[in-house]
Amino acid sequence: MLLLHVGIAVFIILILIMKFELNPAMTLIIASIYYGLAVGLGFEATVDAIGTGFGDMMASIGLPIGFGIMLGQLLAACGGIHSIANKLLDIFGEDKASFATAGTGFIGSIPVFYDVVYVIIIPIARSMSKLTGRTIALFVAALVSGALATHMLVPPTPGPLALAEMLEIDLGLMIGVGAVAGVLLVILSVYIYKIFFLDRGFFNPEKDLDHAAIEDMEEADDMRPEELPGFASSMLPILAPVLLILTGTVSEAVYGETPPFIHFISSSTIALLIGALLAYMVASSHLDKDAVNQALSKAMSSAGLVLLITGAGGSFAEMLDVSGVAEVIESTAEGFGINLILLAWLTAFLLRIAQGSGTVAILTAGGLMAPVIGGTDVSPIWVAMAIGTGGLCLGHVNDSGFWITTKLSGLTTRGGLKTYTVVTGIIGVLGLIIAFLGSLIIPI
Numbered sequence: 001m002l003l004l005h006v007g008i009a010v011f012i013i014l015i016l017i018m019k020f021e022l023n024p025a026m027t028l029i030i031a032s033i034y035y036g037l038a039v040g041l042g043f044e045a046t047v048d049a050i051g052t053g054f055g056d057m058m059a060s061i062g063l064p065i066g067f068g069i070m071l072g073q074l075l076a077a078c079g080g081i082h083s084i085a086n087k088l089l090d091i092f093g094e095d096k097a098s099f100a101t102a103g104t105g106f107i108g109s110i111p112v113f114y115d116v117v118y119v120i121i122i123p124i125a126r127s128m129s130k131l132t133g134r135t136i137a138l139f140v141a142a143l144v145s146g147a148l149a150t151h152m153l154v155p156p157t158p159g160p161l162a163l164a165e166m167l168e169i170d171l172g173l174m175i176g177v178g179a180v181a182g183v184l185l186v187i188l189s190v191y192i193y194k195i196f197f198l199d200r201g202f203f204n205p206e207k208d209l210d211h212a213a214i215e216d217m218e219e220a221d222d223m224r225p226e227e228l229p230g231f232a233s234s235m236l237p238i239l240a241p242v243l244l245i246l247t248g249t250v251s252e253a254v255y256g257e258t259p260p261f262i263h264f265i266s267s268s269t270i271a272l273l274i275g276a277l278l279a280y281m282v283a284s285s286h287l288d289k290d291a292v293n294q295a296l297s298k299a300m301s302s303a304g305l306v307l308l309i310t311g312a313g314g315s316f317a318e319m320l321d322v323s324g325v326a327e328v329i330e331s332t333a334e335g336f337g338i339n340l341i342l343l344a345w346l347t348a349f350l351l352r353i354a355q356g357s358g359t360v361a362i363l364t365a366g367g368l369m370a371p372v373i374g375g376t377d378v379s380p381i382w383v384a385m386a387i388g389t390g391g392l393c394l395g396h397v398n399d400s401g402f403w404i405t406t407k408l409s410g411l412t413t414r415g416g417l418k419t420y421t422v423v424t425g426i427i428g429v430l431g432l433i434i435a436f437l438g439s440l441i442i443p444i
Helices: 002-018 024-038 042-078 080-092 094-108 114-132 136-153 158-166 171-196 211-216 231-255 260-266 268-284 289-323 325-336 340-355 358-373 380-390 400-408 413-441
Strands: none
Touching: 002 024, 002 289, 002 325, 002 340, 002 358, 024 042, 024 289, 024 358, 042 080, 042 114, 042 158, 042 231, 042 268, 042 289, 080 094, 080 114, 080 231, 080 268, 094 114, 094 136, 094 171, 114 136, 114 400, 136 158, 136 171, 136 358, 136 380, 136 400, 136 413, 158 171, 158 289, 158 358, 158 380, 171 231, 171 380, 171 413, 231 260, 231 268, 260 268, 268 289, 289 325, 289 358, 325 358, 340 358, 340 380, 340 413, 358 380, 380 413, 400 413
């Protein structure tokens, strides 16, 4: 009966989001209430579990998420992402301009949300398409793959950060494995899309481009490079927290313990606070005080909703945990011979295509899989990679990222399906393969 109620709870999440367009945070709490009462936890225990799950999640990652969003918004506002894009274009050159686009999205999406990165970088991608004479579809594919890879796999983006907490994965390990897997996914997906789709006439400019919209689009940002922050100063706020967090992981791996000071600076809260302060310094040197404060206000506005959704995901995960559903899922999977990596990927994938949000998909799937992992010999990091890539696979018309990508790129809906949907499908399948092989070859 527990699995039946899990299915009904997930169905409630899908219906409330898809049919009634209810806020995901409210939806997750409603599903948690249903599940707690339906499995017999009672009113008091249900409310306690909701509060405990939300509180534990916020205690672990609430401040890191807030500081990460501040960091990203400040860099976006002062032109730091543009500076990174310009440098990567210089490094790769016109022949590899698509990989420069992917690299910018990959780096930019570590601290910045996908939609913000896309809005900032797509004008540069459009200008590179004109400059090189190559189809915009190639640059859209590159930007989508780069930005989504880190958005779904690499902390401190909220989804992967929460997933690492749910599955009890060392944050440095999550960053390292997520980044390496992400690079592989970007390179492979761009090549596969180009060779097996674009080079075979899959994309039809006459039908897949919105020519009227393209004529009305603004030209790429005309800021001169010297008006932007330098490449090094733009990268520092992003790299500093990542390196600080990795310091703790390396110290633990090499010495078997982490000295108090290293533990302090490598904590996600302190590392991202330092990153946010560095971003504030960079932004303050290029923007007036009002503009900096406006960027911070926008960051706080975004953070509120993200924190609510993430905390609600923690409540749902706690409810599943206290009900003892782990043993049922584990025994059912064993009975049907379902591989845990495949089960994790399929769970996130089905949630993704059903309700659209990758973040909701990985939070829900993470909550379902977290209590199961402890009784198996499968490494949680590969389960996380499976969930992350399953949660981005085959994004389509119920995904806000699909419409941002389609409209800002001058694509028709058909063109969006041929770029965003196909590329996310390629990444998702490749991600499943990497997670499966990784669990067999590198049982971290």
